Amino acid sequence: MGPMSPVRTLRLWGPRSLGVALGIFMTIGFGLQLWGGPFQRRLPGLQLRQPWAPSLGPDVQSCIPRQHLVFLKTHKSGSSSVLNLLHRYGDRHGLRFALPARYQFGYPRLFQASRVKGYNPHGGGTQPSFHILCHHMRFNLKEVLQVMPPDSFFFSIVRDPAALARSAFSYYKSTSSAFRKAPSLAAFLANPRAFYRPGARGDHYARNLLWFDFGLPFPPEMRTKGGNPNLLKDSNSLHIHVLPSGAGSRAQVPDPNALFQPVPTVADGHSQPASPATLDLESSSFIQWGLAWLDSVFDLVMVAEYFDESLVLLADALCWGLDDVVGFMHNAQAGGGQGHSAASNSELTPDDQLLTARARAWNNLDWALYLHFNRSLWARIEQFGQRKLQRAVAELRARREALAKHCLVGGEALDPKYITDRKLRPFQFGSSKVLGYVLQSGLSPQDQEECERLATPELQYKDKLDAKQFPPIVTQTLKTSRLLSP
């Protein structure tokens, strides 16, 4: 764990979240029930010791597990592992997911409520609201609030842009025209402008992908003459025009439209070519503006390099139990330099260090975004208590290891060639193999079910939830009639 950097201005928590953060970690009632819940009974020998709530004093306040969740699933940031725990939690508690018709919500276009399966804008009060929105999208607050309750917990995850670039390059090698033309990531970053054309197919994968996924607009000087086609194609694409006040929180902004105005068309944007000095100044206030807005919208932004610490904070903020956030890594690429740990710069070769520096400079908006949320995370860790957090992280890791040993052949992720079960074989994409899991044989039926949930890749799990929420009526009718006919 790295040393703490001095914590300065913190505008992490809106009043709502502060209440949760100050509230004691888990209630005796709900908390114990969840922890020692069905899972514990199902996996004898894997008993949890104690809930990690430290000495629960007499004035412990209870908290109610939060079940209205908006997770912005950013690309190549460890978000598939978060998706798995959301899928499991919602599945186990019978929650309703706001699902895309396929696997993404019209990405890379901005999210539209109409993309949600079963969404009916005129449904009035008859339509049951959704609990969880978590599949790939380009974030668009106004439309998200058409689908999700205003008291939803908004969270996401970010990753060091250098690590993200390595992952994105191998994954989107043939999807992004900029990457496709480049012989290697090093060659791309040595002279990105030789390969990168804004507006070209898949260009958003090649630069500032996090910024893009968060739905933030790009500074004028980073747009081409043609503008960002994805942004402009969208008839009601929006951009931020009011910097929210320090006290502003999403819940306190009655009309999200107040934050937006339509994007001016590029044709009438006569932006003057500015000197480099003004550009720096402009983009820095532009960046601050975007980050302040994200602070007012998102309750928590996890950091992939501190994944387990982030999971503990997530469980704390949601009033969930440990088992709810323990899971296996998903969608990891073979040779991906094991995902979530924060590799110290000194361990890198000079070439790697150069590549890291260039990736961060090229993805300057993402780098600013990452530093911001890394700072916020560590401030929150300090608030939570370093030692308490370390204990919880150790327990979470022990729990994960025990589950891996119990559930998985080899106790770890495997090359897809070993995964013959189609339910568990991860979708293969990009130039590296995507790792997955094989279950131990001879598990009890209950363990089998639980281990399968932990090991199910995101696409298959989405299909499973989809089938549960939208039962195939025709098939059922057929079955019933077959049963009834002599």
Ligand SMILES: *[C@@H]1O[C@H](CO)[C@@H](O)[C@H](O)[C@H]1NC(C)=O
């Ligand atoms: C993230 O924050 C931690 C704690 O302050 C620090 O050790 C680490 O260097 C930061 N990461 C980056 C990339 O700045």
